[in-house]
Amino acid sequence: MFEWFGKVSFCPSTKVDAFAQHLKDGRIMGSRCKGCGRISYPPVADCPKCLSGDFEWMEMSGRGTVMTLTKISAAPAGFEDEAPFVIGVADLEETGRCLAWFGKTIPEEEIRIGMPVQVVPRIFEDIPEIKVYYTLEKPGTTWTKGSSA
Numbered sequence: 404m405f406e407w408f409g410k411v412s413f414c415p416s417t418k419v420d421a422f423a424q425h426l427k428d429g430r431i432m433g434s435r436c437k438g439c440g441r442i443s444y445p446p447v448a449d450c451p452k453c454l455s456g457d458f459e460w461m462e463m464s465g466r467g468t469v470m471t472l473t474k475i476s477a478a479p480a481g482f483e484d485e486a487p488f489v490i491g492v493a494d495l496e497e498t499g500r501c502l503a504w505f506g507k508t509i510p511e512e513e514i515r516i517g518m519p520v521q522v523v524p525r526i527f528e529d530i531p532e533i534k535v536y537y538t539l540e541k542p543g544t545t546w547t548k549g550s551s552a
Contacts, residue, residue: 418448421460426524426535429546431465433499434458444499465522466542467493470500472514491539493520506538 422445425432434446438455444463449456470492478486489505491514501522505514520539523546 418456418458419446422446423535425460426537427526429524431463431522431524431537433461433463433497435461442498444495444497444501461497463495463497463522465537466496467501467520467522467539469514469516469518469520469539470494471516472505474511489514491520493522493539495522501537503537503539506540506544508541508544509539 419434422432431444432446433442433444434448435442435458436450436453436455437457437459438450439453441450441452442461443451446458446460448458450458472489472491474487474489475482476487478488482488489511490502491505492500492502494500503522505511506523506525509520519542521542521544522537523540523544524535524537526535
């Protein structure tokens with residue numbers, strides 16, 4: 404299912420490919436090293452601290468703070484019909500950062516560095532090349548989660 408992100412790597416496989424399925428099921432997941440307990444987001448299978456390859460999935464709250472943002476007016480190939488749009492980097496509450504589009508719950512004129520946001524999993528039903536992604540929304544924005552099984 405990792406191919407749902409489009410071409411993000413030339414590596415034919417990854418140990419964290421379930422990340423896409425978790426997003427599809429409505430869960431924001433990081434990884435926790437079973438060797439030293441280090442938490443990573445985006446998830447990594449090989450710990451950068453102790454180099455262990457033994458990890459477990461950890462559900463993240465998705466709560467974060469906007470660290471930086473930019474408005475894209477000249478969009479890259481495949482996104483021309485979406486421009487202009489605003490993307491931001493959010494520092495997540497548990498650990499890590501994510502790059503995402505601002506969603507419809509935050510009007511462009513309200514977007515500020517330092518504002519709290521909620522990362523929300525999304526599915527593109529109409530674009531076959533990209534199936535899963537997430538947006539930055541107002542805190543408290545809800546979404547449907549799949550079962551945790």
